[in-house]
Amino acid sequence: MEQTTLFEVIMNLYRRKKFSELKAIMAEMNPADVANIIESADGRDVIALFRLLPKSLATEAFAYIDSEQQEQLITAFTDRELREVIDELFLDDTVDLIEEMPANIVNRILKNTDSKTREQINELLAYPADSAGSLMTPEYVYLKTDMTVEESFAKIRAVGVVKETIYTCYVTEERKLVGVVSLLDLLTASYETVIGEIMDTNVISVNTKDDKEVVATTLAKYDLLAIPVVDGENRIVGIVTVDDAMDVLQEENTEDIEKMAAIVPTDKPYFKTGVFETFLKRIPWLLLLMVSATFTGMIITGFEDKLAASVVLTAFIPMLMDTGGNAGGQSSVTIIRGLSLGDIELRDVLSVIWKEIRVGVICGGVLAVVNFGKMLLIDRLILGNPAVTATVALVVCLTMFVAVFIAKLIGCSLPILAKAVGFDPAVMASPFITTIVDAITLLAYFMIAQGLMHI
Amino acid sequence: MEQTTLFEVIMNLYRRKKFSELKAIMAEMNPADVANIIESADGRDVIALFRLLPKSLATEAFAYIDSEQQEQLITAFTDRELREVIDELFLDDTVDLIEEMPANIVNRILKNTDSKTREQINELLAYPADSAGSLMTPEYVYLKTDMTVEESFAKIRAVGVVKETIYTCYVTEERKLVGVVSLLDLLTASYETVIGEIMDTNVISVNTKDDKEVVATTLAKYDLLAIPVVDGENRIVGIVTVDDAMDVLQEENTEDIEKMAAIVPTDKPYFKTGVFETFLKRIPWLLLLMVSATFTGMIITGFEDKLAASVVLTAFIPMLMDTGGNAGGQSSVTIIRGLSLGDIELRDVLSVIWKEIRVGVICGGVLAVVNFGKMLLIDRLILGNPAVTATVALVVCLTMFVAVFIAKLIGCSLPILAKAVGFDPAVMASPFITTIVDAITLLAYFMIAQGLMHI
Numbered sequence: 001m002e003q004t005t006l007f008e009v010i011m012n013l014y015r016r017k018k019f020s021e022l023k024a025i026m027a028e029m030n031p032a033d034v035a036n037i038i039e040s041a042d043g044r045d046v047i048a049l050f051r052l053l054p055k056s057l058a059t060e061a062f063a064y065i066d067s068e069q070q071e072q073l074i075t076a077f078t079d080r081e082l083r084e085v086i087d088e089l090f091l092d093d094t095v096d097l098i099e100e101m102p103a104n105i106v107n108r109i110l111k112n113t114d115s116k117t118r119e120q121i122n123e124l125l126a127y128p129a130d131s132a133g134s135l136m137t138p139e140y141v142y143l144k145t146d147m148t149v150e151e152s153f154a155k156i157r158a159v160g161v162v163k164e165t166i167y168t169c170y171v172t173e174e175r176k177l178v179g180v181v182s183l184l185d186l187l188t189a190s191y192e193t194v195i196g197e198i199m200d201t202n203v204i205s206v207n208t209k210d211d212k213e214v215v216a217t218t219l220a221k222y223d224l225l226a227i228p229v230v231d232g233e234n235r236i237v238g239i240v241t242v243d244d245a246m247d248v249l250q251e252e253n254t255e256d257i258e259k260m261a262a263i264v265p266t267d268k269p270y271f272k273t274g275v276f277e278t279f280l281k282r283i284p285w286l287l288l289l290m291v292s293a294t295f296t297g298m299i300i301t302g303f304e305d306k307l308a309a310s311v312v313l314t315a316f317i318p319m320l321m322d323t324g325g326n327a328g329g330q331s332s333v334t335i336i337r338g339l340s341l342g343d344i345e346l347r348d349v350l351s352v353i354w355k356e357i358r359v360g361v362i363c364g365g366v367l368a369v370v371n372f373g374k375m376l377l378i379d380r381l382i383l384g385n386p387a388v389t390a391t392v393a394l395v396v397c398l399t400m401f402v403a404v405f406i407a408k409l410i411g412c413s414l415p416i417l418a419k420a421v422g423f424d425p426a427v428m429a430s431p432f433i434t435t436i437v438d439a440i441t442l443l444a445y446f447m448i449a450q451g452l453m454h455i
Numbered sequence: 456m457e458q459t460t461l462f463e464v465i466m467n468l469y470r471r472k473k474f475s476e477l478k479a480i481m482a483e484m485n486p487a488d489v490a491n492i493i494e495s496a497d498g499r500d501v502i503a504l505f506r507l508l509p510k511s512l513a514t515e516a517f518a519y520i521d522s523e524q525q526e527q528l529i530t531a532f533t534d535r536e537l538r539e540v541i542d543e544l545f546l547d548d549t550v551d552l553i554e555e556m557p558a559n560i561v562n563r564i565l566k567n568t569d570s571k572t573r574e575q576i577n578e579l580l581a582y583p584a585d586s587a588g589s590l591m592t593p594e595y596v597y598l599k600t601d602m603t604v605e606e607s608f609a610k611i612r613a614v615g616v617v618k619e620t621i622y623t624c625y626v627t628e629e630r631k632l633v634g635v636v637s638l639l640d641l642l643t644a645s646y647e648t649v650i651g652e653i654m655d656t657n658v659i660s661v662n663t664k665d666d667k668e669v670v671a672t673t674l675a676k677y678d679l680l681a682i683p684v685v686d687g688e689n690r691i692v693g694i695v696t697v698d699d700a701m702d703v704l705q706e707e708n709t710e711d712i713e714k715m716a717a718i719v720p721t722d723k724p725y726f727k728t729g730v731f732e733t734f735l736k737r738i739p740w741l742l743l744l745m746v747s748a749t750f751t752g753m754i755i756t757g758f759e760d761k762l763a764a765s766v767v768l769t770a771f772i773p774m775l776m777d778t779g780g781n782a783g784g785q786s787s788v789t790i791i792r793g794l795s796l797g798d799i800e801l802r803d804v805l806s807v808i809w810k811e812i813r814v815g816v817i818c819g820g821v822l823a824v825v826n827f828g829k830m831l832l833i834d835r836l837i838l839g840n841p842a843v844t845a846t847v848a849l850v851v852c853l854t855m856f857v858a859v860f861i862a863k864l865i866g867c868s869l870p871i872l873a874k875a876v877g878f879d880p881a882v883m884a885s886p887f888i889t890t891i892v893d894a895i896t897l898l899a900y901f902m903i904a905q906g907l908m909h910i
Contacts, residue, residue: 028657032677157642166639167622167680183638184621187612202483220705222487223698225622225680242697243678246704250675253708254792260712261788261885262781269798270789271806275813282785283818286859289781290822293774294833300770301840308766315755317769318776318893319748325780326717326744326886330737333716334725337709343724355730362734367741378749385756404741430716430885431781438773 006033007040014045019052027054035064047076059088067100068272074105083112091117092137092244095124124238132215133208135248136229136238141169145178145196149189156183165226165241171199175235177228179203205230208237213252216245217342256340260333260429262289289431295439303446306455312387313449316396319371320445324403324437327363329430331356331411336425339415349416353409360408367404368397395449402448403441410436461488462495469500474507482509490519502531514543522555523727529560538567546572547592547699550579579693587670588663590703591684591693596624600633600651604644611638620681620696626654630690632683634658660685663692668707671700672797711795715788715884717744744886750894758901761910767842768904771851774826775900779858779892782818784885786811786866791880794870804871808864815863822859823852850904857903858896865891 013022026034026049034057038049046069050058062070062085074082086094086109094113098106098121110118120138127133141159143152156166169186171179179199189198205228206215219227219242226239255265262285266273273281300307307314335352338344344352375393379385411433415425449455468477481489481504489512493504501524505513517525517540529537541549541564549568553561553576565573575593582588596614598607611621624641626634634654644653660683661670674682674697681694710720717740721728728736755762762769790807793799799807830848834840866888870880904910 030657030659030677153642166642187608187621202485204485220698220701222485225697242680242701243675246675246697246701249701249704250708250796253705253712254796257708257712257715257788257792260715261784263785263789269796270793271798271803271810275810275817278810278814279817279821282782282814283821286778286781286785286818286822287825290774290778290826291829293777294829296773296777297770297834298838300773301767301838304766304770307769308763311759311763312756314762314769314772315752315759317772318751318755318897319745321773321776322748322751322780322886322889322893323741323745325777325889326741327737329716329886330718330741333712334718337712338725341705341709341724343726348726351726355726355733358730359733359737362730363738363741366734366738367745370742371745374746374749379752383753383756431777431784434777434780438777442773 007037010037010049011041011045014049023052023054026052027057029057031057031060032064034061039066039069046072055084056088059085063089063093066272067097070097071101071105074101074108079108079112082108086113086117090137091120091124091139092135095121095134098125099129127208130212131208132206132210132212132229132240133237135212135215135244136208136240138238140226140228140236140239141166142172142236143169143181143195145171145173145194145199147195148191149186149193149195149198150191152181152186152195153191156186165239168224168226168239170203170228170236170239171195172236177203177205177230177234177236180228203228205234205236206240207232212248215240216248216252219245220249252340256336256426259424259426260336262286262427262429262431285431289435292435293438296435296442299439299442299446306446306450309455310387310392310449310453312385312392313395313445317442317445320396320399320403320441321434321438323367323400324407324441325430325434327360327404328407328411328433328437331359331408332415332429332433335412335415336429339419339425344416346416346420349413349420352412352416356408356412357405360405363408364401364404368401371400372397391453395445395452398448398452399441399445402444403437406440406444407433407437410440462492465492465504466496466500469504478507478509481507482512484512486512486515487519489516494521494524501527510539511543514540518544518548521727522552525552526556526560529556529563534563534567537563541568541572545592546575546579546594547590550576550589553580582663585667586663587661587665587667587684587695588692590667590670590699591663591695593693595681595683595691595694596621597627597691598624598636598650600626600628600649600654602650603646604641604648604650604653605646607636607641607650608646611641620694623679623681623694625658625683625691625694626650627691632658632660632685632689632691635683658683660689660691661695662687667703668795670695671703671707674700675704707795711791711881714879714881715791717741717884717886740886744890747890748893751890751897754894754897754901761901761905764910765842765847765904765908767840767847768850768900772897772900775851775854775858775896776889776893778822778855779862779896780885780889782815782859783862783866783888783892786814786863787870787884787888790867790870791884794874794880799871801871801875804868804875807867807871811863811867812860815860818863819856819859823856826855827852846908850900850907853903853907854896854900857899858892861895861899862888862892865895 010022038046041049050073053061098109141156167183169181170177171181179201180203181195181199185198204222206218208229208231215227226241228236229238229240230236251267258265264281264284266281335344372393375388375396380388415428418425418428465477493501496504505528508516553564596611622638624636625632626636634656635658636650636654640653659673659677661673663684663686670682681696683691684693684695685691706722713720719736719739721736790799827848830843830851835843869888870883873883874880
């Protein structure tokens with residue numbers, strides 16, 4: 001028996017119109033959990049449930065809700081409700097919202113924001129997608145070098161409440177970023193201390209045009225709670241907070257994994273992507289890889305007569321191809337991940353190749369030896385196939401060695417090459433490597449067979 | 456021409472013994488960057504460079520340095536230097552250090568810590584690896600419900616400086632966790648306000664035994680800067696901070712990606728893993744998958760006579776196998792990622808299968824149709840292979856449809872099945888799925904060929 005979920009309890013209360021109990025339960029919940037419940041409801045229930053929430057919880061939960069239900073909600077909102085929600089949203093969340101919504105909703109949102117906010121929204125919208133500028137919020141606390149700690153606290157109290165983070169304050173001079181001071185520094189300094197004395201002038205910042213992945217990894221590398229975003233003249237224009245950076249890292253990881261699996265990436269969760277859309281994300285690479293398999297077909301056709309003379313060779317084609325593909329996939333995926341974590345740089349290409357050559361020799365050697373024993377023991381003796389002679393086993397195992405060696409070499413060098421010419425290394429993962437390695441493996445197989453078996 | 460790197464500048468100054476310039480440059484640097492420089496130096500330079508750092512920067516940088524160089528440094532440290540570093544390290548970093556070091560170094564570290572710290576270290580070491588307990592730090596600020604905001608600030612000032620985070624304070628009663636209050640709440644409340652009035656009683660916490668991945672995803676889900684860790688009786692024993700959670704997410708992602716690529720995961724970066732060690736991480740799955748390819752061999756051997764009668768069929772084996780493998784890989788990787796992000800739950804199994812069935816039918820259909828055209832146009836007309844008849848094309852394309860359909864079905868259900876029985880779904884990725892799909896594809900191929908071609 002499954003446990004009754006909180007969602008079921010809430011929907012039961014809702015259907016039985018026990019609204020006061022429902023309100024009491026939801027008021028105790030966390031905004032993220034409330035958002036989950038609302039997302040799981042359907043149709044009209046979404047807006048009805050949302051309206052049962054205490055006002056502040058409702059606006060907080062709104063930011064966590066999926067864009068599909070956000071759209072439903074906004075469509076049902078009165079202008080006053082919409083204004084209340086938008087007022088409470090952080091600016092970067094509003095911008096995210098606007099980017100997801102259809103034009104008529106965007107118009108309604110912009111109509112319900114004051115002119116200053118609208119201006120800020122438009123500025124943020126002008127930054128290229130996936131840039132630091134598009135990710136940042138302009139809501140941060142800035143101090144001056146000649147302010148005292150006491151004045152700083154007054155400023156934080158005055159503006160801090162609505163700011164997405166106040167735990168790091170940025171010190172500016174003529175809008176240029178000259179230092180940072182943490183709330184902890186302020187708390188442990190005397191009231192008369194001047195900011196210029198306690199600020200850290202060694203500021204880690206990113207540029208508005210930097211890729212959001214760079215922003216997230218920089219923030220992670222230096223263990224920051226927020227990172228300032230500056231323009232070309234080192235003027236601070238916003239900050240990116242750690243929670244947004246964490247989301248970026250998760251999204252980028254998902255994107256890399258999808259690319260590695262030959263899927264065109266999508267930023268929607270599995271069940272939010274329709275069947276046809278899923279098909280569209282998967283078919284391009286499947287088609288391309290299928291058509292490029294024409295080469296393997298041509299190689300086999302070229303050696304058709306030889307294969308007819310020694311049909312036993314066919315039985316080991318799948319094993320050779322799969323082992324080559326797996327060995328190449330291991331290398332390519334390791335290198336792709338290393339590149340994306342910054343463990344491997346372009347200039348490391350020779351060390352990478354030299355290492356993979358040695359790993360390839362050992363892996364290929366061990367696999368070939370084990371396979372030789374396996375073919376004579378299992379295929380010849382146990383399964384009783386007299387066609388599996390020592391010569392056949394030798395041909396297969398030599399090919400195995402060559403396939404693994406070449407696969408490791410191609411698997412490690414192609415992703416680095418891709419990065420060097422400006423492509424995303426992640427698309428050079430297993431499926432792509434497999435197609436190339438297959439062709440080389442088959443060629444090697446037939447040439448070794450010709451040489452050793454005189455067919 | 457490459458740019459001169461900061462590392463080269465520093466090493467040049469170092470070799471020319473310009474120590475005062477060197478000190479001046481390094482004093483301006485961030486601890487994480489200093490750590491990078493020290494890691495890139497070799498042998499004796501590591502300790503010499505480290506000793507040139509201002510004391511506080513040196514201890515901060517130490518926490519960022521790789522364990523290999525940390526060991527070198529500790530070996531070279533005097534007892535006094537060691538004590539200074541350990542005193543400044545956060546407790547969870549000290550525990551990480553101890554877990555990485557050989558026994559003689561561990562003894563030296565423990566000898567140079569006071570008895571209270573030693574006790575805390577031993578407690579932390581007792582938690583299972585990868586648990587919340589092993590990740591947390593016991594250094595947090597706790598308040599009482601009847602304290603005033605003024606008293607709270609006094610407490611934070613008194614103990615806060617050495618705490619890893621003070622931005623969230625935890626309210627306890629008889630050590631049980633009853634609420635949280637953020638520094639922002641404290642700053643915006645009047646000094647006389649009592650904590651019990653402003654604290655949030657809806658506390659998100661994790662248990663000491665929870666897996667560290669659960670800790671990290673919970674923290675990310677609720678956008679927290681730190682998450683409290685409680686024991687079985689809801690007594691707070693530590694906190695996990697957002698920077699550590701971010702590292703966990705990155706590590707877990709790497710681990711998942713490695714498992715998906717049939718590699719035994721390691722937590723070391725690429726260049727820190729030796730050739731033999733890399734071989735050991737890669738060979739087990741290669742061997743297992745190679746041996747399990749015996750089945751595909753057996754299937755081909757079983758249909759050998761038929762294959763000899765119609766050798767043209769062999770040419771399409773690689774394409775069928777690769778397409779099936781790629782199609783299955785797409786599904787399995789999508790489902791594995793969805794499971795790990797929490798987008799997909801075990802109870803969604805039927806919706807997943809129903810969706811993949813529909814995607815499989817469309818993908819399989821499109822691939823089969825395109826392939827039919829491609830075989831007749833490219834293989835028969837352009838490449839002039841008369842053996843590729845419409846019947847052969849039909850056999851290949853029907854198999855293609857079956858292979859893609861079955862691959863999607865197996866690709867989506869095996870990871871969920873693995874999770875249901877307590878295995879890590881990530882090992883059910885492409886290489887594993889490929890092996891199974893290969894066998895089914897070949898069986899389907901030969902059976903369809905038998906039926907349609909009467910061979």
